[in-house]
Amino acid sequence: MLLLGAAVLFVLLAGLFPFLLAADASAFSRFPEGVSVCGVKVGGFTEEEALAKCKKELAQAAAVPLGLKIDGEVCSIAPADIGLNIDYAKTVDEAYARAWNVNIFERMMRRFLDKPKAMDLPPVVTYNEQQVRAFVQGAMGSINCSPRNAYLDVSTGNAVIVPPRDGRKADFKQVLPETEKALDGGKRVVDVPLVKRTPPKIKDVAIGKFILVNQGAHTLSLYDRDKLLAQYPVCVGSPQWPTVIGEWAVVKAEKNPTWYNRGSTWAENMPASLPPGPGNPLGTRAITINGGGVLIHGTAYTWSIGRSVSHGCIRMYMSHVEQLFEHVYIGMPVYIIKAAGNPGFDCSKPPFWKD
Numbered sequence: 001m002l003l004l005g006a007a008v009l010f011v012l013l014a015g016l017f018p019f020l021l022a023a024d025a026s027a028f029s030r031f032p033e034g035v036s037v038c039g040v041k042v043g044g045f046t047e048e049e050a051l052a053k054c055k056k057e058l059a060q061a062a063a064v065p066l067g068l069k070i071d072g073e074v075c076s077i078a079p080a081d082i083g084l085n086i087d088y089a090k091t092v093d094e095a096y097a098r099a100w101n102v103n104i105f106e107r108m109m110r111r112f113l114d115k116p117k118a119m120d121l122p123p124v125v126t127y128n129e130q131q132v133r134a135f136v137q138g139a140m141g142s143i144n145c146s147p148r149n150a151y152l153d154v155s156t157g158n159a160v161i162v163p164p165r166d167g168r169k170a171d172f173k174q175v176l177p178e179t180e181k182a183l184d185g186g187k188r189v190v191d192v193p194l195v196k197r198t199p200p201k202i203k204d205v206a207i208g209k210f211i212l213v214n215q216g217a218h219t220l221s222l223y224d225r226d227k228l229l230a231q232y233p234v235c236v237g238s239p240q241w242p243t244v245i246g247e248w249a250v251v252k253a254e255k256n257p258t259w260y261n262r263g264s265t266w267a268e269n270m271p272a273s274l275p276p277g278p279g280n281p282l283g284t285r286a287i288t289i290n291g292g293g294v295l296i297h298g299t300a301y302t303w304s305i306g307r308s309v310s311h312g313c314i315r316m317y318m319s320h321v322e323q324l325f326e327h328v329y330i331g332m333p334v335y336i337i338k339a340a341g342n343p344g345f346d347c348s349k350p351p352f353w354k355d
Contacts, residue, residue: 035099036120037091038186051092058123061188062086066132068139068179070168070192075139082135083128084183091124122186132183136176143170143192149202151348152226157214157340159226161205162348167198209327211250211296213314215243216339218306220296220314222327230323234296235304235315243312243336245344247351248291250332253325257286257297285321289334290353296334297321 031050033043040057042050066084067076079085099119147167153160174193182190205225212221215236222230237243256276276284283298292312299305299315314336316324337343345351 031096032099034119035095037095038123039120042092042095047092047096050095051088054092054123055088058086058088064188066135066179066183067189068136068143068175068192069189070143070170070194071166073142074189075142077135082131083126085126087124087126091121094124095121122184125183125186127183129180132179133176136179137172140170140172140175143175144168147198147200148348149200150205151202152205152207152210152335153347154212154335154337155341155343155347157212157217157337159210159212159221159223159228161226164200164203166200167196168194169196169198171195207333209329210333210335211324211328213243213296213334213336214340215245215308215337216342218308220316220324222324229327232316232320232324233305235299235301235306235310236308237312238309241311243310243314244292244294245336245338246291247345247347248289248294248334248336250287250328250330250334251290252286252288253328253330254286254288255325256284257282283316283318283321285318285325287321287325287328291334291336294336296324 029046031042031045031047035041035043037050037054038058038061040054042053045053062085063079065076065078066082067074098121145165145168148162148165150164151162153162170192174195175190178193179190182188207225209222209224209229212223213219213234213236214221218234218236220232220234221228257280258276278300281297281299282295283300285298287296288294289296294312294314296314296316298318298321300318301315302317304310304315305317335347337345
């Protein structure tokens, strides 16, 4: 029975072979089914038809920049800047040759069973090797970096918690070949290989409520981490008596404070002290920070709010400073910046008094 079955199968195949061979020969002028070029389906197309379709559908892909990707960051460059182009004619020729470089018996059986061999072939690209090398070399300065601790950034006039970042080290001799390999394979994004990572020491900002004073905008903002709770108009120091900039901390908080004359030239004709009450320059609340004797306090000189006319202190409306006072604690951080975009100090570094 086995011999008989084998004989029948041989006869069937022998009978079908001429038809399969003829079908294969008739299709030889076109791409086999299941073939794509960089995602463009060209099965059943002649080379001329495939060339026209690839030029049309790959035009947008040809304009995609080359990017070196790492940790969600991408260093990119326009194709024209590295002489990157798709050689459409050569792409189609090579794709056609590779598509038909399959065993004839496999081709015939796949066609008979209607199971084409799927192929997605990369485009043939040309590029300027020296320009690619220069791009990769220039990108190494961004790829390689020291670890960055998490910190609170107030430089824009708003509170932003900057996340930590690993330190990274990549080898140019590895990155360049990976870039060329990606280009030759039709890819425009390269996953940069690393040889070393260094984790940061501080992975979160240990901060709760704090105060941010923007001298340029004449505002005092109360935050809880990066959430704005309240904002008030204030008066800050004059050019002659400027308010200190930087990161500070609350060292004293008083209700109905006594004002003491520290011997400043502007107070030389004033008494040694003034008790709480209507004539007290500090109003009903005084919050002292460890920066140049600056106080955040109430004032009866409401005309000064929104101006830079104080002797360095930060003046507030009485009702506002009383509201703020309820949130203040000893050690509370106080950030004082010159203006949004120009803080006057490096927010990523701890202040000198914390060293």
